[in-house]
Each structure stands twice: as C-alpha cells, then as structure tokens.
Amino acid sequence: MNNLTFEDFISLVEKYNKEEVEIVTRAYNRAKELHEGQFRDSGEDYIIHPLNVAYMLAQTYADRDTLCAGLLHDTLEDTKITKEELASEFNEDIANFVDAVSKVKELECASEEEADVATYIKLMNSMFMDVRPFLIKLDDNLHNLRTLEFKKREKQIEKANITLKFYVPIAERLGGYKIKRESEDLAFQYLNPESFQFLTEYKKHVYEINKDFLLEVISIIKEALKQKGINCTIEIREKNIYDIYKRLERGYKLEEIQDLLALKIIVNSIDDCYLAMRVINNLYVPYKVTDYIGCPKPNKYQSLHTTFFVGNQLLKGLIRTPDMDLTAEYGIMAYWYTKKGEAKKAMNDDLKNLQFIKVLAEINSKNYGNIDFINQAESKILTDMIYVYNTYGDYIELKKGSTIIDYLRKLRIDFDSKPEVYVNNHIEPVSYNYVLNNRDIINIVMEKTDDIAIDENSYIRKMILK
Numbered sequence: 001m002n003n004l005t006f007e008d009f010i011s012l013v014e015k016y017n018k019e020e021v022e023i024v025t026r027a028y029n030r031a032k033e034l035h036e037g038q039f040r041d042s043g044e045d046y047i048i049h050p051l052n053v054a055y056m057l058a059q060t061y062a063d064r065d066t067l068c069a070g071l072l073h074d075t076l077e078d079t080k081i082t083k084e085e086l087a088s089e090f091n092e093d094i095a096n097f098v099d100a101v102s103k104v105k106e107l108e109c110a111s112e113e114e115a116d117v118a119t120y121i122k123l124m125n126s127m128f129m130d131v132r133p134f135l136i137k138l139d140d141n142l143h144n145l146r147t148l149e150f151k152k153r154e155k156q157i158e159k160a161n162i163t164l165k166f167y168v169p170i171a172e173r174l175g176g177y178k179i180k181r182e183s184e185d186l187a188f189q190y191l192n193p194e195s196f197q198f199l200t201e202y203k204k205h206v207y208e209i210n211k212d213f214l215l216e217v218i219s220i221i222k223e224a225l226k227q228k229g230i231n232c233t234i235e236i237r238e239k240n241i242y243d244i245y246k247r248l249e250r251g252y253k254l255e256e257i258q259d260l261l262a263l264k265i266i267v268n269s270i271d272d273c274y275l276a277m278r279v280i281n282n283l284y285v286p287y288k289v290t291d292y293i294g295c296p297k298p299n300k301y302q303s304l305h306t307t308f309f310v311g312n313q314l315l316k317g318l319i320r321t322p323d324m325d326l327t328a329e330y331g332i333m334a335y336w337y338t339k340k341g342e343a344k345k346a347m348n349d350d351l352k353n354l355q356f357i358k359v360l361a362e363i364n365s366k367n368y369g370n371i372d373f374i375n376q377a378e379s380k381i382l383t384d385m386i387y388v389y390n391t392y393g394d395y396i397e398l399k400k401g402s403t404i405i406d407y408l409r410k411l412r413i414d415f416d417s418k419p420e421v422y423v424n425n426h427i428e429p430v431s432y433n434y435v436l437n438n439r440d441i442i443n444i445v446m447e448k449t450d451d452i453a454i455d456e457n458s459y460i461r462k463m464i465l466k
Contacts, residue, residue, distance in 0.1 A: 004052055012058045013067065016337075020064040027068035027090065028054075034072075034079040041150035049143060050074060056139040061336040063343065066132045069097035073136055077102040093130075100126035100133035101140065120166055124360055131351045132344075134170065135333055138179050141167050145186040160187035173356045175299035175331020184242035192245075199241045206260055207238065214261060217310055221265070221317075224279050230272050237264045237318065258307070262316040266325055273319045277304050280317055284308040291425045293324070297439050298354060298389065300327055356387075386438040404432045407442060420445040 006028055013024055031050050038046035054070035062070070068090055075081050076098050087095035104118040126133045141163060148156050164187050171180040189196045218234045225232050239260050247257050267276050273293060281289075290305040304319040318328075326334040332350060335343040351357055386400050388407065396410055404421050413419060420429040422443040423436075429445075436442075 009055045016061050024067050027071045031071045034075045052143045053139045060330050060333040065093045068094045070136050072098050073101050097133045101137045131347050142183055156190040160190040163187040178329040181240040185240050188242040199244050233266045235264050237262045258314045259316040265319045273304050276319050277306050388436050388440045402436050404434045
C-alpha cells in the first residue's frame, strides 16, 4: 500500500513553485472528485495513482501544466469529463496533455492490441509538438510497474513487454536513465523472475565482499582531492539488474563485468572534473578514459569516465558536476531545474535535434497504418538499428552488430589507406572488428589528409598524456 499524501505532494511543490500551488491544488481536488468511487486493483482509492505520478513529476521540478496534467491524466479515459471541459476549467495545454496520454478506446479499433498500438502512436505524434506528455506517461508507466503485483499474470507480462519494447528505449534516448533503470528491473522481475532473483543475490554478494575495499578507495581519493582544494562527494553506483542480464546475453561472463560497482564522484565545476581525473590517474594506473564532457552523448549526458587499476582490480569512476549528475539521472527532465523558466523551450528545441525524433517524423510523414508504423519504428529505432556519430555530430545509420569495417564501407573509405579509428575519445585506436554500440562517437585519422583528423590538442588528451 502507498502512504503518500496530498500534503507530502503539495509541500514538495511549495519548495520550488509556490506561486502555482493554488491551481495544482485545484487540479488535485477535481481529479479526486472525478475519480470518486473508483478503486485500483490494490483496493486503494484511485486518486492514489495520479497523486503518485504527479509527485514523481514534482521530484524533477515539473512545471505547473505538467503537474496538473499528471493529476488529471486518467480523467478523460476513466470519467465523463470532456477535453473541452478540461480546457475550460484549466487551459488548452493541460487538456492537450491529458488527451495525449489517454488510451484510445477499444471500441474505436478492431482489437485491444490495435488500441494499444494506436495509443502509442498518438503519444509519439504528440512528441512532435511537446515532449511533456511523454514525460507524464513515463512516470505513469513506472508507477503502474511499481504496483504490478496486484494485476493478473497475463497483464503483468503484457505491461512488462510493452515497457521494454517501447517506453525504455525512448526514456534512454531522452536521457531518463533513472526511470529507465527502475522500469527495466521491474519489468524484468515479472518476465524472468528466476534470473532476476539470482542476479539480485549475486549483486548483493559482490557489494558485500567489496564494500570495505571501495570505502577505502573513496577515503583515499577524497583525501587526495582535498589536498588539491577540490570539494567532492563520492558514492558507490551499482549497475541495474537488467543491464547485467543484457551483458550476459551478449556473451559476457559475470566475472567479466568490470563496472558492476563504480564510483560516482561529484565535484563543483568542469575544471574540477578534469583536475579530479588527473589526481585519480596519478593515484592509480589508468586503463581507459572517455570524455563525455567535451563530447556529450546525443541525449546530453556529460561525465568523465576513467577506469583504473587498484592493485590488480579494475574500478570505474564517473566524474561530473551536480548539474551533470541531474541530467545523467533525469535527462531532458532535468531542464525543469537547470533551465528554470526556459525549460519548455529548451526541452522542445533539444527534442527536435534528437535523431530518433527525426526518424519518427520521417516514418510518420509516409502515412503508414498503425501496425506498419510500429514495425518501422521498431526496425529503425527500437531494435535493429543503431546510430553512430562523427565528431561533428553527423550520424550514420547501421544495423545492430555492425563493426568498424561496416562503418568504413558505408563511408566508402579506402582500406588501403589504413585509417586509424578511435571510439568515444579512447586514447588508443580500436580494431576494425570492433562492434559498434548505439551512440558511439567515431574519430578517423587518415594518412596524408586533413579532411578528417583527431583533435590532438583536445583538453582531455593533453591531460592524460602529460
């Protein structure tokens, strides 16, 4: 059962958006009135669900219209109020958001499956105008996953499959890793309970046997950074269960997963990030460094990754500022905090530049039927395709499992020139058989040409090579 109260929610809203408490309170009261007499499968009053969704949104400092729509998000689907009435009582944006996340009625489609597909497409189409309805839907789906124990087994499997098939890939592309990780693990728990339990116990065991070792390393790093005048916080980051499972599916053995536990190091500035990495790499022998600050991921993720040896054991450090950490956890949703009044514009401007949105828009422009739209979206975005980038941000579409050889062939680069290829700012070139991952950033060094050249003067390489 859930113990969240309206007072918990509104006190959180008051901390960052006090001037909008009145309208948010009015939205809650209207939702409560409309859902009166309705109950969840858990036996709780239905209002508990939209209240939790709105609370999750408030945890990311969501704006007024998003909070109100979160509270009202099931009213068009489950009560008699109309979109026009919602617009009249609140505003057009709130009514449009609620409509965007409302399920298409089964009576309007040939089957329940087609209704689900039509709902997903409607939600995708709404993203071309405004990303906020999809952010509401991500939290809506997550809270439903948290309470999936009260559903019948077939519904549990259906919800888990939809989560991994549709919501998790988009959440990842929006940078919402916190939602992604929890959604993956909750879905995986119902789809493969035995593996979930085994890996949970394994991760717990690894943590227990490494806890003292990690705390000692944290203490050493903190003291070294303090000597350099760098204030920091360091915590142990654990890889989520489903990510471990995906590694095993790709052929890894459990003992080969080096970043099951890592250190997340938060410092105050970008300069401190680079200095902290240099301090760590002077303390311990560096193995691999990747600069996502100088070259962020397409979803705006920024961090320095340094993997280093402590004795004969490899350990990974993630070095970032507080704002980078917020973006790393919440992606585009972090703009509500970091961009304040400019969040809406920043979110939607960034959304238009994300490649998967461009691909979705292209698919949508061809007027496919519902099922064909989903098939195209899956093949181009969610499953079979990856997108890799050069250092200027241009992308190349490749099939999943493609290697450097496939990339060079796609660009019609002559192998006789023996180009060196660097991936994700690694300081050593990779082999031509290197299997590319989605969002990899590729640098090519050609002999006797300046057309494509690695930036030898980049700050990160200077720092490492000193």
